[in-house]
Amino acid sequence: MAERNDLGILRLLSTAEIEAIPWEPLHDLPGVTHKILWRSGDITLGLIHLDPGASEPGPPHYAAHHHFFVVQGTCSIAGRPLAAGSYAYIPPETEHPTTDVGPEGATVFFTYRPLGPKQAPPPPLHPDELSAI
Numbered sequence: 001m002a003e004r005n006d007l008g009i010l011r012l013l014s015t016a017e018i019e020a021i022p023w024e025p026l027h028d029l030p031g032v033t034h035k036i037l038w039r040s041g042d043i044t045l046g047l048i049h050l051d052p053g054a055s056e057p058g059p060p061h062y063a064a065h066h067h068f069f070v071v072q073g074t075c076s077i078a079g080r081p082l083a084a085g086s087y088a089y090i091p092p093e094t095e096h097p098t099t100d101v102g103p104e105g106a107t108v109f110f111t112y113r114p115l116g117p118k119q120a121p122p123p124p125l126h127p128d129e130l131s132a133i
Contacts, residue, residue: 033049042112044110048098050075050107050108055099066096067111072105073105076099076100
């Protein structure tokens with residue numbers, strides 16, 4: 001995990017300042033962009049925008065929490081239709097694809113908070129391997 005580097009710095013962004021942050025492609029996914037509002041170490045808060053019909057696969061994060069708040073538009077997250085004002089909590093190891101983006105697109109505020117290593121945990125040892133320990 002990266003060391004947190006916020007040092008308790010107050011960060012207040014007006015609407016104009018948030019709008020001035022450029023949207024950047026997210027993982028080369030067509031029609032999916034994001035902007036980071038705050039980051040400290042591996043903890044990230046930001047916005048994701050999906051164009052109408054776009055999708056994001058939402059692979060499981062093996063040691064990270066996600067919180068989503070739909071700011072604008074409609075979409076489905078983890079198979080559940082959500083509209084502006086809706087909230088989703090995604091626990092570690094949970095697939096959470098974003099699909100069915102409505103005709104106006106969707107903008108989602110997100111938090112990403114890792115709890116530990118970013119890779120999948122190793123598979124459990126086979127009983128025959130335990131005797132070697």
